[in-house]
Amino acid sequence: MQNYLTPNFAFAPVIPERAAGSRVWDTEGREYIDLAGGIAVNALGHCHPALIEALKEQAEKLWHISNIYTTVPAQQLARKLTEHTFADKVFLCNSGAEANEAALKLARKYARDHFGGEKNEIIACVNAFHGRTLFTVSVGGQPKYSQDFAPLPPAITHVPFNDAEALAAAISDKTCAVIIEPIQGESGVLPAEQAFLQAARQACDVHNALLIFDEVQTGMGRTGKLFAYQHYDVVPDILTSAKALGSGFPIGAMLTTDAIAPSFGPGTHGTTFGGNPLACAVANRAFDVIHTPQTLQQVTDNGLKLQKELAALGRETGVFKEVRGIGLLIGCVLADQYAGRAGELMQQALRHGLMVLVAGSNVVRLAPSLLLSEEDRQEGLTRLKAAIDAWLPV
């Protein structure tokens, strides 16, 4: 098929056309098991009936209204997010990058309002991923995503992930924010250590800096809790969400406290589409399905089973040296002799009717539906085994 889109994506050789639950069919009628969850987005699988219903209901009521008005779906969603987290106030937007952009702007503004313009430095982690706007690629710790777009916004430094000493050495009274993914998603599904997050919280308190947790990938039930910080007992000042928040419909959110929110006074920041009624209606319904003891328990149970089965497959074939992650955000680290070849295995999986993700070039990443059935999990593993067998002799 002729490709009319800019070449910044390397598209796979198949074209998905329709989907239901954890199954996807392409334009040739071939079927796939989706253990990628889109890209860690379709938390309730594809075309969940409750989400279709919410979308259709809202589609007949109101799609968009000027942002000089608030709407019932937006207020309902923000209320749910604040009632079940540390947060008191929510800024709604359309994506993870926008949520992080808002978080970083708010941190700069809050520091300026309370401590003056000199307090503007941002500390992030090496290999972090925070989105693709110029500010978020600059804060992200992967120069390959930012260097070609220089000049970049200044006053951003990077410390190694999970290195509390490096963070302590880098932070100062000029730091306005420290931003961390509780599990580094894109760069290898690497969970933060408890001690690192605790040290970050402490250092931020000492230096009056805000702690931002980027939970765009880890949030909304993906780890078996509503947000991953709830595993760690370390509470941020700002938290960002997107991906699973709309479970397939674009929406992002930045959560913060009553103490910090006033720095986003009228006119300081904005968005045309953020918090639109369609997105909020879907996110509201997704929240109701995700935030139940049953769903969250299912994520924990299914995550443990899947991790165990993947580890066994890794041992049996010698392909994975480690399987890590929390809940249903799982990284399979390639054995040393296959280092750098995760992309090949992903392509091989697709040929065997299985969608997976990579995280960097050494890790095969899985982020399936939180409602993944026993049958789909088993069939997914069978197809992964077939893909590995076909790939191995080369």
Ligand SMILES: *Cc1c(COP(=O)(O)O)cnc(C)c1O
């Ligand atoms: C995907 C992701 C983003 C960017 O989200 P977009 O919706 O693509 O802008 C930011 N942070 C993390 C941790 C992510 O996984």
